[in-house]
Amino acid sequence: MDDPVLLTGAGGRVGQAILAGIGPDYDWRLLDREPLSEDELPHGVASDDVVVADVTDEEAVRGAVEGVGAVIHLAGDPRPNAPWDSVLRNNIDGTHALFEAAVDVGVRKVAFASSNHAVGAYETDDRTPGMYRRDDDYRLDGTELPRPSNLYGVSKAAGETLGRYYHDHDGLSVVCVRIGNLTKSHPPKEYERGQAMWLSHRDCAHLFDRCLRAEYGYEIVYGISDNDRKYYSLARAREVLGYDPQDNSAEYTFEGEPRGGNDLED
């Protein structure tokens, strides 16, 4: 991809994992609500080149998308327990502003950071903790209706629907990545759910690289590593994006069996 790529929410956890992995491969334009430190910038990007703006600031967003070929849209309130007013504004209204500006200036492709919380309520008392274990074959595959576990998840599902609209209405290529549990060096210990939906930094960067390079219309995929414990299907991500994850939470052994639990940690 020759055109610059806009990364919104560049200073967040997902943004930093992406930049650490594929920073050198693209001509980035970064947007964040806060200025980024030198540490947070990929080589070749100066602090002054970062657009410091709220994603609900339509004018700033319009300026940021001007001339880019693709967008990775991560900006928003990332807290699973974020209050409604914040997700309404930052996640729903902000994602609308991003899509609207993108189609307006002719961006071709947007990868939208959705979340496991958009479907967290499929994890019913009846299914858990069994569904977090390798011998369980329950799978979500991205064709299911949202069942959010919180209002943050509602906002992510709304972002997915906005993407569907801008694909159908304006021909924008949109992939929604329902991101699992991103942690840096190893999967969460003693947290079965987190191991089931673990996403390593390396797989995260590779997945968003594929989102930028592959051709698609509208897709919802799951963003996790190839964990034995998974209950999210990777079929669609493999097939459409060419996602080829290298990590598996089962390769990490901890003292004793993980104790399980169903906390709503991200």
Added chain:
Amino acid sequence: MDDPVLLTGAGGRVGQAILAGIGPDYDWRLLDREPLSEDELPHGVASDDVVVADVTDEEAVRGAVEGVGAVIHLAGDPRPNAPWDSVLRNNIDGTHALFEAAVDVGVRKVAFASSNHAVGAYETDDRTPGMYRRDDDYRLDGTELPRPSNLYGVSKAAGETLGRYYHDHDGLSVVCVRIGNLTKSHPPKEYERGQAMWLSHRDCAHLFDRCLRAEYGYEIVYGISDNDRKYYSLARAREVLGYDPQDNSAEYTFEGEPRGGNDLED
């Protein structure tokens, strides 16, 4: 149902169809942004008893749900071409306010007016106008992901997801009715799509009566008459709600064959 029923958006087209059909059968509490005239009120309800408030006014909504057993939530901007700011506020934020107040005071059941526009983009150029005709067996059944035809449809899909959340999280019974093309005396002439998704006033009132009386968890159903031309399945509405529509747009003959078209009239 002995407890009062709150009807929001009571002065609108759907609200008036409901009140005309089943007005005498319930103890209504009405909410509308505008005062209602005597003509718009069911027998036994005084103009002064109508809550005149915006559905985004959390305090007013909380007062309106106090003591009711069920809610029919129709309030919102009903225009398919409504601008984003209006549907964000009136339809998404307003529906959140309604659900939040409902679970807070212990309402048991909410029927939410969704719309055909939440799935309007399934009507692709390839499928139309064939899908509007009786010899076509394409059906949407409510298990499909939203594909809104406009931002109004995006807002209705978001309302459905909010309903899913409040069902899963708080045990509220929620039915989302994707309302078709409601017209009073006869189906739209010369408009195949409108005939396919026609909803007569009598079937509309009966459908919402069933929404109030039936027992369910979370449902998405289509709200249309039993039209030969339909591309929305009525199976779920019949099965779960006991919906038994009496009308069919095919029973109305107009001069010549309807000419078709795919306008986005409601």
